[in-house]
Amino acid sequence: MPELERELRDLAGTLEFPATPDLAARVRRDLPAQPRPLWPRRLALAVGVAFLALALGLAVSPARSAILRFFGIGSVQIEFVERLPEVRLTSPLELGAEIDPADAPFTLLQSDLLGDPDGVYLRDGVVTLLYGSPERVRLLVSQIADGGSAPAIAKKLVGTGTSVELVEIPGVAEPGVWIRGRPHVLLLPGGPPRLAGDTLLWTRDFVTLRLEGAQSREQAVEIAESIR
Numbered sequence: 001m002p003e004l005e006r007e008l009r010d011l012a013g014t015l016e017f018p019a020t021p022d023l024a025a026r027v028r029r030d031l032p033a034q035p036r037p038l039w040p041r042r043l044a045l046a047v048g049v050a051f052l053a054l055a056l057g058l059a060v061s062p063a064r065s066a067i068l069r070f071f072g073i074g075s076v077q078i079e080f081v082e083r084l085p086e087v088r089l090t091s092p093l094e095l096g097a098e099i100d101p102a103d104a105p106f107t108l109l110q111s112d113l114l115g116d117p118d119g120v121y122l123r124d125g126v127v128t129l130l131y132g133s134p135e136r137v138r139l140l141v142s143q144i145a146d147g148g149s150a151p152a153i154a155k156k157l158v159g160t161g162t163s164v165e166l167v168e169i170p171g172v173a174e175p176g177v178w179i180r181g182r183p184h185v186l187l188l189p190g191g192p193p194r195l196a197g198d199t200l201l202w203t204r205d206f207v208t209l210r211l212e213g214a215q216s217r218e219q220a221v222e223i224a225e226s227i228r
Contacts, residue, residue, distance in 0.1 A: 074208030075144040084159040092134035096123025106145040113226035124190035139213035157185040176202030
C-alpha cells in the first residue's frame with residue numbers, strides 16, 4: 001500500500017491542470033449595482049419604536065398629553081386632555097330611540113354569554129344594547145358600523161387619573177383598548193356628553209364595539225370574546 005501511494009504521488013506531479021478561474025471577481029461583476037433595500041426592516045423598526053413610544057407615553061401620565069394627543073380605535077377617537085369639560089349628570093340614561101333589533105341599520109353582533117338585551121336603542125348610527133334599565137344600567141354594549149375612511153363619529157375625552165391600556169382579545173386580530181380609573185367623558189353623535197366608567201373598545205368584522213359596565217378587565221375581555 002505505501003508503494004502504491006508513492007507511485008500515485010509521483011504521477012500527480014507529472015499531470016497539468018488548467019488555471020483555477022477567478023469566480024469571486026465574476027460573481028461580484030454580475031451583481032446588481034444597487035444595494036438591497038432595507039425599507040422592510042426599517043419599517044418594522046419604526047413600527048416597534050412607535051408602539052414603544054405609545055406605551056411609554058401612556059405609562060407616564062404627566063408626559064402622555066405632550067407625547068400623544070389622540071388616537072383612534074375604529075370609529076372612536078380617544079383624546080387626552082388636561083381638564084375634562086363640565087358635564088351635566090342626567091338620569092335616566094339617554095340612549096336614543098328604542099328599536100327592534102331587526103330594524104338596526106346593520107347586522108348586530110350577538111353574545112351567547114350575555115343573551116338577549118333588555119333593550120336596543122338607535123341614535124345617529126350608534127346602536128346600544130342595554131342590559132338592565134335606563135334608570136339602573138348593568139351593562140352597555142354599543143356598536144358602530146365602520147365607514148372605511150370616514151372620520152371617527154364618537155369621541156372619548158380622557159383626563160388625569162384615567163389610564164389607557166392595550167389588551168389582547170382572543171379571536172380578534174387587533175388589540176383592544178381598556179380605559180379605567182376616574183370617569184371619562186363620552187361624546188356620541190346626537191346626544192349630550194356624559195361621564196362614563198371603565199370601558200373596553202375593540203373592532204370586529206368592520207364594527208366598532210364599546211363595552212361599559214364590566215367589573216374587571218378580565219370580565220370585559222371574556223364578554224368581548226363572546227360577541228360575534
